Amino acid sequence: MSGSPWSRFDELFGVEIATDPMGDEVGPLAFYGRCSTEDNQDPETSLGWQRGNAEKFVGPLGGRMVATFFDIGQSRSVPWERREEASRLLAALKDPRRTWTGVVVGEGTRCWFGNQFSLIAPRFAAYDVDLWVPELGGKYDARNPSHKMLMSVLGGMSESERQHVQARVRAAMDAQVVNEGRYQGGRAPYGYRVVDAGLHPNPRKAAEGFHLRVLELDEQAAEVVRRIFADYLNGMGDRAIANALNRDAIPCPSAARPEQNRHRIADGWQGGTIKAILDNPRYTGYAFFGRWTRREMLLDPDDVSAGHVVRFRRASADKVVRSREQAHPVIIPVELFTEAQLRRRGKAIGGLRTARRTERSGRATKHTYLFRGHLRCGVCSRKMEGSPRKHGMYYRCPARTLAPGSPWLASHPPTIYLREDPLRDIVNEWLAELLHPSHVDKTVQALVDAQGGPGAFDQEAARARLKDADARLRRYQDAIGAGVDPIALVDAVNQAQAEREAAAAELGKGLDPSIVTADEIYAKLNSLGDVQATVDSGDALTLASLYDEMGVEIHYHAGEEAVDITASPRVSSAGVRGAIPVLPLPRP
Numbered sequence: 001m002s003g004s005p006w007s008r009f010d011e012l013f014g015v016e017i018a019t020d021p022m023g024d025e026v027g028p029l030a031f032y033g034r035c036s037t038e039d040n041q042d043p044e045t046s047l048g049w050q051r052g053n054a055e056k057f058v059g060p061l062g063g064r065m066v067a068t069f070f071d072i073g074q075s076r077s078v079p080w081e082r083r084e085e086a087s088r089l090l091a092a093l094k095d096p097r098r099t100w101t102g103v104v105v106g107e108g109t110r111c112w113f114g115n116q117f118s119l120i121a122p123r124f125a126a127y128d129v130d131l132w133v134p135e136l137g138g139k140y141d142a143r144n145p146s147h148k149m150l151m152s153v154l155g156g157m158s159e160s161e162r163q164h165v166q167a168r169v170r171a172a173m174d175a176q177v178v179n180e181g182r183y184q185g186g187r188a189p190y191g192y193r194v195v196d197a198g199l200h201p202n203p204r205k206a207a208e209g210f211h212l213r214v215l216e217l218d219e220q221a222a223e224v225v226r227r228i229f230a231d232y233l234n235g236m237g238d239r240a241i242a243n244a245l246n247r248d249a250i251p252c253p254s255a256a257r258p259e260q261n262r263h264r265i266a267d268g269w270q271g272g273t274i275k276a277i278l279d280n281p282r283y284t285g286y287a288f289f290g291r292w293t294r295r296e297m298l299l300d301p302d303d304v305s306a307g308h309v310v311r312f313r314r315a316s317a318d319k320v321v322r323s324r325e326q327a328h329p330v331i332i333p334v335e336l337f338t339e340a341q342l343r344r345r346g347k348a349i350g351g352l353r354t355a356r357r358t359e360r361s362g363r364a365t366k367h368t369y370l371f372r373g374h375l376r377c378g379v380c381s382r383k384m385e386g387s388p389r390k391h392g393m394y395y396r397c398p399a400r401t402l403a404p405g406s407p408w409l410a411s412h413p414p415t416i417y418l419r420e421d422p423l424r425d426i427v428n429e430w431l432a433e434l435l436h437p438s439h440v441d442k443t444v445q446a447l448v449d450a451q452g453g454p455g456a457f458d459q460e461a462a463r464a465r466l467k468d469a470d471a472r473l474r475r476y477q478d479a480i481g482a483g484v485d486p487i488a489l490v491d492a493v494n495q496a497q498a499e500r501e502a503a504a505a506e507l508g509k510g511l512d513p514s515i516v517t518a519d520e521i522y523a524k525l526n527s528l529g530d531v532q533a534t535v536d537s538g539d540a541l542t543l544a545s546l547y548d549e550m551g552v553e554i555h556y557h558a559g560e561e562a563v564d565i566t567a568s569p570r571v572s573s574a575g576v577r578g579a580i581p582v583l584p585l586p587r588p
Contacts, residue, residue: 026063029132030100032089034071034110043072050106057134058104066099067092076113076158079307080120090120093127102130102139108151109135109158117151170290174321177289181327183213184289187260189282190253191225191331193218215282215328222331224250228277229332232340238278242269247541278344284337285330287323290315368540370424371395371554374547377416378557378564380408384418393420395556416558423554423563428535428543430565431550435531444521447569462503469500524569 033050035043047070054065069085080086092098103124105111121142124131131140135154141147176182188194192215200210224245231241245252252269254261281288293315332340369386370393377384377397384395399412434443473496528534528549534542551568 026058026061026132027102028066028100029058029063029102029104030067030069030089030092030098031065031106032069032086032103032111033106034074034076034083034086036076036110043070050110053106053134054104054132058132063102063104063132065104076110076162077307079116082307090123093123093129101128102132104132106134108133108154109161112151112155113158113162114155115152117155118148121151173289177287177323178321179324181287181323181325183215183287183327185213188215189280190256190277191218191222191283192216192328217329217331221253221256225277225283225331228274229283229336229340232274232278233336233343237271238274239271241274242271245269278340281322281337282328283330283332284334285326285328286334287327288320290320293319367393368544369393370420370540370544370547371552372544374552375418375423375554375556378555378559379412379416380406381555384416384556387417394418395420413558416556418556418558424543426563427547427552427554427565431546431552431567432532432535434567435525435528440522440525444518444525447521448518466500466503469496469503472496473500521569 031051031054033047033054035046047068050070051065051068057063058065069089071083071085074083074086080090089103121131121140125142132138133140133151133154136147136150140151173184177184183194194213195216197212197214200212202210228241228245231244232238236244246268250269252267252273255268277283281291291314293313295311295313297309297311367386367388371384372386373383375384375395376382380397380402382397382401384397387394387396395418397412397416399409399414402409402412433439473493476493476496528546531546534546549569553566553568555564557563
């Protein structure tokens, strides 16, 4: 019989004396670690030092590691169930043939984040698997409130450390962009390519062979970007521009640079591609950073333990930074880019109906309408619409579409039709004659004379235009003061301001500032190429483009079976006013 008075009692009631867990033999263990994604540490090096820490911790206690689970490139914020190696470890808990009885980690902050430990610790306890954590100095004891508190603090420290790393990296990158205009990596915008700019300015990185990268022009792609902005400012919509580029067989970005667009299918230009180009401010030559931001969103709002997933969302304006100086070659001047953005915002305010109106003129159609937008009814002056028939293309103006009470209802035929073929032949013959080398001088002179010539203007009319522009500007200012969004009035304000300045300049200088010279008209006509060859080719798209460039306007008088044709080619963004002599369509 033992000398202790409690020995017999303990034997009868099966009471065991609590022992210090640090004095127990640890036994075979599984090691778990994770390679950091923030500091881009080498996975082999990271595994080596974490495993070394674990061996120093459990080695003196007799622990030996018989299995290794190590996640590479997994953020600590991802729950264990969604980490590849961690989920494999959790699955092994259920295996009765596993060769280990506990799990040891090299550093707790790398393995658990937030409340993750409190979610998985009960699973280990359910399968009688011990958890050895260096920060606790031993085995985790679920009955010890200090252990629970320390592991909760450890998860908070891990979360705080990650947030601090992210904030420091972002602040450093912002400063590099603002002060140096440094390129921060990623795919180069369409129109640029990434080139080597020499050794890195940081001596340590330079010694390791790191180089700076900068953007330089890709001339062929840059020309396409300029065309996209020009088409947009000329009234085409995103999908209309994409369709035009596809018709001209211009490779889309993923087809032009497949090595940097492996995640995309080279299936041609899309409206979204055009939108991304029109919205990218880096074409102004300045470096921008932070336009898109990573956001962690709950995978399942009804199950917070499932963790978060990363999604990229457009950042708010206050999070975007811009370089103080030009950082790379300019493709689109900032004034032109700003004008495009104002127009896009104006369309957004107008809603889907406004957006569709811009797409209508450029969308793909089964038929090519040569005179779309160029032909008007001589009775009501409305644009006539295309009406394909089996035996030919017609244009029509139905009276039923007139507004009720319209004064034209009394004199308008039920439907006015005009066939395209004879009209096309007459217009082509007229243009070919006007632009023939032997007649081009007379045509240029007619266009110059149609403007009224230098000094020929009406003082009273100029004063009336100035007064009208001032009145409209005041109305727009009152509307803005009443709460109307200023962006919705951008185009109207700009137009009124331009008209006011033109009228003021006309009164001040005694001539119309929008007068176009003969040399400018010659240059415009020369840019059309061989008009006779275009007419002879009969290609519908080429002819339609010629009519657009010449600003052809046609009024069809059904009662007289005749048309009035005028041309107003746009020169240097200024329309030449006046009409080339009327050419009547012969009676059949």
